[in-house]
Every structure is written in structure tokens, then in C-alpha cells.
Amino acid sequence: MSSAPPPSARDTRPLGSGSESAETSAAYLLVLEGESSWRFPLPAEGVVLVGRDDKADLRLKDESVSRRHARILVTDEGPRVVDLGSQNGTSLNGRPIDDARPLLSGDVVAFGAVVAVVRARHRPMPARRALDSERLMVRLREEVERALRYGRPLTVLTLALGEQGGRELVEAVLTSEAGPAEAAGWLDAGHLLWLLPEVAGEPGEEGLGERVEALLSASPRARLGAATCPSDGCDAETLVAAARTAAQTAAPGGFASAAEGVTRLALAERVVLVADPAMAQLYALLRRLAASELPVLIRGETGVGKENAAFAVHHWSRRAGGPFVPVNCAALPEGLVESELFGHERGAFTGATHARVGLLESAQGGTVFLDEVGELPASAQAKLLRALEVRRITRVGETRERPIDIRVVAATHRDLEAEVAQGRFRQDLYFRLGAATVLLPSLRERPREVPMLARDFLERACSALGRPGLELASGTMHALSRHGWPGNVRELRNLMDYVAAAVTGNVVEPHHLPARMLGGGRGAPVGEPVAPEMAPVEVARRARLPLAQEIRELERRRMQEALEEAEGVQTRAAALIGMPIRTFSFKLKQLGLQPRAPRRGPPTE
Numbered sequence: 001m002s003s004a005p006p007p008s009a010r011d012t013r014p015l016g017s018g019s020e021s022a023e024t025s026a027a028y029l030l031v032l033e034g035e036s037s038w039r040f041p042l043p044a045e046g047v048v049l050v051g052r053d054d055k056a057d058l059r060l061k062d063e064s065v066s067r068r069h070a071r072i073l074v075t076d077e078g079p080r081v082v083d084l085g086s087q088n089g090t091s092l093n094g095r096p097i098d099d100a101r102p103l104l105s106g107d108v109v110a111f112g113a114v115v116a117v118v119r120a121r122h123r124p125m126p127a128r129r130a131l132d133s134e135r136l137m138v139r140l141r142e143e144v145e146r147a148l149r150y151g152r153p154l155t156v157l158t159l160a161l162g163e164q165g166g167r168e169l170v171e172a173v174l175t176s177e178a179g180p181a182e183a184a185g186w187l188d189a190g191h192l193l194w195l196l197p198e199v200a201g202e203p204g205e206e207g208l209g210e211r212v213e214a215l216l217s218a219s220p221r222a223r224l225g226a227a228t229c230p231s232d233g234c235d236a237e238t239l240v241a242a243a244r245t246a247a248q249t250a251a252p253g254g255f256a257s258a259a260e261g262v263t264r265l266a267l268a269e270r271v272v273l274v275a276d277p278a279m280a281q282l283y284a285l286l287r288r289l290a291a292s293e294l295p296v297l298i299r300g301e302t303g304v305g306k307e308n309a310a311f312a313v314h315h316w317s318r319r320a321g322g323p324f325v326p327v328n329c330a331a332l333p334e335g336l337v338e339s340e341l342f343g344h345e346r347g348a349f350t351g352a353t354h355a356r357v358g359l360l361e362s363a364q365g366g367t368v369f370l371d372e373v374g375e376l377p378a379s380a381q382a383k384l385l386r387a388l389e390v391r392r393i394t395r396v397g398e399t400r401e402r403p404i405d406i407r408v409v410a411a412t413h414r415d416l417e418a419e420v421a422q423g424r425f426r427q428d429l430y431f432r433l434g435a436a437t438v439l440l441p442s443l444r445e446r447p448r449e450v451p452m453l454a455r456d457f458l459e460r461a462c463s464a465l466g467r468p469g470l471e472l473a474s475g476t477m478h479a480l481s482r483h484g485w486p487g488n489v490r491e492l493r494n495l496m497d498y499v500a501a502a503v504t505g506n507v508v509e510p511h512h513l514p515a516r517m518l519g520g521g522r523g524a525p526v527g528e529p530v531a532p533e534m535a536p537v538e539v540a541r542r543a544r545l546p547l548a549q550e551i552r553e554l555e556r557r558r559m560q561e562a563l564e565e566a567e568g569v570q571t572r573a574a575a576l577i578g579m580p581i582r583t584f585s586f587k588l589k590q591l592g593l594q595p596r597a598p599r600r601g602p603p604t605e
């Protein structure tokens, strides 16, 4: 292995001259030492010792460099650097390294105070680099890990072969076009995946555009799609799914990026973002259901977007001009459920000083959204069933019936069938409400939507506060993608509201997130307490918590205890701690606490 030339010769030394490795070199280091800079060609394969030692291959003079400082190992997978326990350490892109790290074009390595920039020359990918799907996914996971760790871009490009095929030509393109840091292979007979580290997937970006053109020249009827880490996903499976979905949306012979696959549904004042294919299908179904008058039952965990789905049914229906009346059945005051729902006459009960129109009647000509319908007491269930069957209601304290023209969309986080089986919910009402049932997946099940929702909520929160937009660091995106989201979209929204208010710089770093999110793991148990406004980790480490946080923690504990004592009946739990039921119900959602199933007796006629 050749040693570095003396400083005087370094600046002028042409790349590839005077070194046995230069002819075969695929990459070089641009070394910046003191006032001088020079190129050090890396061998095609072999080991480069970096240090002040006379025997070092890359010989440096700076005092900050140890005699045997680092080693660069070059294999057909590309170069990797490892520190040899040097005094001042080796860093990659500003971060100290403690184990072997791959070097990619554009990486900045520092050996003590000496800096070297990696420049990879274009080297055709050997045919054997086309990996089988298993190895390809392993490689993609490594690349995702690297992209997130160092905040570097990574794009995955997928090709769905057209009817005319062209597999051999596509493979020829890979052999001639793929760079040394890239990998590609077939996911199945018809889908190719090409990993493009350092490609940000931006419109008009050369690294992407050239490859798209080359692939389409090989298979002109193919569809191409691309997804980028972290903006379209932070794990291998999500990125592949996003790229494949994008390819499906492209025309034959065309290309689409995953970002183009995000749909913004403008539903009057509401904006609903949809990117997950399952969600897109569900919203298409809701649109079809809207055209009918069928009652719709929406199932899903708390905060998953059930009210938005219900509003979509209303908005797309012929009732859009009428009112949309949301009713939280869990928050209706015990004893007043019927008068709230059906209204009452003056003097119907103590305190009924005026006649009052009920919530159902106030939805005349429109849609009533019965949220948490599983919480309705048995007597109200019976009365609701009758009202829906005869399309009339009777106000409490009145004998005459009044006609109603409403559509009912109901929602529940419970398994209503199981509730029916246990005698806690009327079967006939269940059949009536659940003529069409739509199950919304939890946010954990649609990881593709986490980054885009996070960005959107953050942008909206910043603009509501009148502050400039904030960026989400890739480590933060990673933490968001690993979180279990027991509170679903609401939890994400609350978190973004919190960071918009709390973070002072321009970038949301992982340490700004609540401590509970940094341990990570999709497996975070559902129903785990959620406090989006919980202090960031530095605050949590302090001996004393801010007063506001202590109060919130106390509130959470007391509410949980009360719920247990009241066997899940929210109105009773609220009364136990002297909190108005509406406040209780609101805080329950805000804190992501799971209301337990109330133990009710079987419904009566």
C-alpha cells in the first residue's frame, strides 16, 4: 500500500498516479490537513491504515492524529472506517464513531483535527449485486438505520414491470448504472427495488431522474414509484409499501413519488390527510355509503379519526347543507341522557324551567354523530331504537310525537358484538346502527401516515402560533415512527401542538420529545397513559417537575382511580372527584386514558 506523499507534492498529485491502487480505485478521500488538501485514492479492495506512523498508508502529520489512528477497510460492499482507539477519536459527519461505519460519497470523516471528504467515483454495479428479496430487505434495513442515524437521505425506487416484461434489459441497466453504495434486486417476479442512498427524492434530482429514464428505456410500459426516508417512512417495510403504492398510481411508462400519493380531503372546514392504501379504500367506501341513507357504524380505537370519518359521510351526503351534530354519549350526564337526546318539556322534572330541543331534533335535515354509542344506558338504547324505527321522537314529559329527519352515524371503540353477547348492548339496536360498519385502523397499523401527519400538524400548530415553521430532525421522525401511539392521531396532534409551543430553535430534536417516547417500540402497550404535554427529557430528569406537570400527573392519577372505583362509568367517576362530566370526558381523551367497560345490567325494554 502506498504512503501519502509529502505535503509539497500533495496538492498537485493527479488522482490515480503513483499508487498501485489508483488504477483500480473506485473512491478517494479529499484530505484537508492544515493549509493543504490532497486526494488519497482508496484501493478497490484492501486495508488503509491512517495515522502519523511511518508505516501508515494515509500518513498524516497533524499532532491531533494518533500514530495508528484509524483503519479503512475496502471490500466490494464499499469502504468502511473504524477507529483504532485513537487519542482524539474519529468522527463521521460530526459524530464520533465507536464501531465500523460504511463510507459513502459526501461523508465527512475527521481523524482528530484532520478532515477527509469521501468521494465515490461511479463504478458499475457487478451483476452479482442484484440481491434476492431477503438480502435486499436486510440491506434496506441497514441503509434505513444509517440514514436515520446520520440524518442522510435515502430513496427507494421500485419498478413494476409492464406486460411486455423487459427483465433482462432492466438488469442490464442495473449493471451499468448502479453506483457502489447502491443495491438492487427483485422483490418478486414483477417488482424491482433499487436502493439509492444519498438521494433525497426531490423533483428533478439527477440521481433519481437518470435512473428513472434508464429503467423506462429498458421497460417502456413499466410503472415506477419512489419513497424517501424519513419523509415517507422510517422503516424498510413502510418505505417499500409507500414506493409500491406510488408505482401503482403511476401511469404505464410513468413515475410517481410517494409524496404525490398523499390525498388532502377538504371536508368543509376540516382537512383529512390520507396516504395509507387501506385508509384511501375506507374513505372511498365512506363516499359510496354517503350516497345512501344507511346508518353507518364506525369502529376504531380512541383518537383514530372516527369523527372525521363520520363527518365525511355527512359532507358527501345530500344532507351536507343540514347540521352535523356530534354527541358524546359517554359524556351525557347520568340521569339526563334522555332529556339531552330527546329534549324535554317545561316542568318535566325538577329544574326543567324551559322546554328544550333535544340533540336528535336539533340535527333535523342533517346527521347526528353518536360517538361512544356503546356507553348509552339501557333505557336510552330502547328509546333511541324506537326513534330510529318510527322516525319520530317524544320529548321527556310530553306525549305527542314529533317527526325527525336525521341520519345516524355512530362510533365506538368497543367490540359491540361482544357487548351484545354479554347483554350490555341491545342486539336490535346494534343491527339498526351497524347496517354498514367501517373499521378504522389504529395509527400503529398505518405507519406511512405518521411522518406526513406529524409535518402537517406541526405546520398548522406553528402557523396558529404565528411562529416560523419547525423542522423535524430525522432522529425525531425515527422516534415518532417507533412509538406505539396508544392515543392515535389525537396523541400525535397534541404532541405537535406541544412542540410548536415549547421548542425554541428551528428543529425539533429527539430530546425535545417526552421521555416515554425515547425508549421507543411499536409494542408500547395500548392504553398506556399519554401526556403529550409531558416535559421533555431534560426536564423529566430534574429532581423537581414543573408545577403544571405535577398537577397534570395528579389529575391523571385521580381520574384513573375514580374510573376504577366507578367501574368505568364516567359520569360517576367525574362526580367522585367533583369534576364536571364534560371536562372529565375531554381530559380523558386529552390524556389518552382508556375508559374501562362499565358493568351494566342487561338492557330492558
Ligand SMILES: Nc1ncnc2c1ncn2[C@@H]1O[C@H](COP(=O)(O)OP(=O)(O)OP(=O)(O)O)[C@@H](O)[C@H]1O
Binding pocket: 271, 272, 273, 274, 300, 301, 302, 303, 304, 305, 306, 307, 308, 309, 371, 413, 453, 489, 490, 493, 589
Ligand atoms: N387523517 C387525518 N388527517 C388529519 N387530521 C386527523 C386525521 N385523523 C384524525 N385527525 C385529527 O385527530 C384528532 C382526533 O380525531 P377524531 O376526533 O376524529 O378521533 P376519534 O376516533 O373520533 O376520537 P374518539 O374516539 O376519542 O372520539 C382530531 O383533531 C382530528 O381532526
